[in-house]
Amino acid sequence: MLKKFAILLCCGFLTFNMKAQSFSGGAILGLSTSQVGGDNLAGFHKAGLLIGIFANKSIYQNLSFQMEMTYIQKGSENPKIDDVSDANYLKQDISSSYIEIPFLLKYHQSNNFSIEGGIQTAYLIDAYYNDSYGKIESNNMSPFISYDIGLMIGLDYKYSKNISLNTRLSNSIFPIGTEDYESQEIFGSTRKGKYNLVLSFTLHYNI
Secondary structure (H helix, E strand, O other), X not given: OHHHHHHHHHHHHHHHXXXXXXXXXXXXXXXXXXXXXXXXXXXXXXXXXXXXXEEEEEEEOOEEEEEEEEEEEEEOOOOOOOOOOOHHHHOOEEEEEEEEEEEEEEEEOOOOEEEEEEEEEEEEEEEXXXXXXXXXXXXXXXXXXXXXXXXEEEEEEEOOOOEEEEEEEEEEOOOOEHHHXXXXXXXXXXXXXXXXXXXXXXXXXXX
């Protein structure tokens, strides 16, 4: 826990230090919709909060660099978890939350529209499975690893001088479950693991 707080403090200091060095920045507020690939549940049914700060700087003509620090809720949702008449009601879904630090390159096609892509590193705050009775308590170690590294791509539209509309898709590049790194052979087939897949919609307020 102390290590996580140290990381957050360092990232916060770096963000505001960059702001002082002719970087621009602001606040992020929006919604994440997510699913977990490999958990046998399909669809972006899990809705969550996405809130944070960002700093960016132009590095070459139409290209800029952006760093963010956000709180984001991820996971999956089983819409049939309470419907005993449906075969999917026994499938467990996942609730998770992370502190996420994306690093992005933004290509500005015009004054109002840009395409962005990059990598994100997320540090796990909490994660657990749910069934029809609610949260499943784990008596042993957490069934999820403490980080999530992924790739992301997005679009950004400058709505006004201070407000931008952003949509982004991100996907883990490493499995997120501790059991995903154990024996991979199940009933004669190879388990591929579970991966966060997130589609987000946010407002960026530029200071």
